[in-house]
Amino acid sequence: MIRIRVINGPNLNLLGTREPEIYGSLSLQDIQRRLEEEAKEQGIVLDFYQSNHEGDIVDKIQDALSAGFDGIIINPGAFTHYSYAIRDAISAVKLPAIEVHLSNIHAREEFRSKSVVAPACIGQICGLGADGYSLALLALHKKLRRS
Numbered sequence: 517m518i519r520i521r522v523i524n525g526p527n528l529n530l531l532g533t534r535e536p537e538i539y540g541s542l543s544l545q546d547i548q549r550r551l552e553e554e555a556k557e558q559g560i561v562l563d564f565y566q567s568n569h570e571g572d573i574v575d576k577i578q579d580a581l582s583a584g585f586d587g588i589i590i591n592p593g594a595f596t597h598y599s600y601a602i603r604d605a606i607s608a609v610k611l612p613a614i615e616v617h618l619s620n621i622h623a624r625e626e627f628r629s630k631s632v633v634a635p636a637c638i639g640q641i642c643g644l645g646a647d648g649y650s651l652a653l654l655a656l657h658k659k660l661r662r663s
Contacts, residue, residue: 517561518587518660520653521580522551523573524566525593531618539618540645547646554650558657570599577605586660588613589652596621596631606636612659614652617642 524544527534532543542550548564555562563585565576573595580588588611595602596617606613613636620643621628634640639655641648 519561521585523590526568574605581609587656591616603636613637615640616648
């Protein structure tokens with residue numbers, strides 16, 4: 517059985533009400549329910565986590581290895597652009613990780629176009645809204661089945 521931890525960073529708890537023209541109208545709980553249904557069809561177990569605190573996210577990444585997770589889907593939120601601690605945690609656990617963003621970070625403000633987390637991940641999906649999580653799940657599942 518494949519186990520994947522889904523980690524969401526700061527302000528993602530406000531999805532559905534925060535700038536819906538950019539981030540969509542689905543709440544994080546809506547995205548979680550949808551992804552859990554998709555995962556169940558594939559026999560994948562998901563663990564969801566959201567925090568506005570960098571150290572808590574680092575702890576969840578580090579814990580993913582010892583807790584027996586096979587991979588990580590992460591939307592680091594604003595930490596994308598400056599958290600070397602999150603990047604280093606992903607590199608340290610050596611679990612395949614996919615970075616997800618609801619908006620196209622490369623088409624927004626210049627400071628949002630650079631991800632310091634992406635180089636530690638096997639891929640990045642952005643600009644596809646909530647579907648990005650589904651695509652990350654699909655890609656990670658395929659990668660893990662081949663391993």
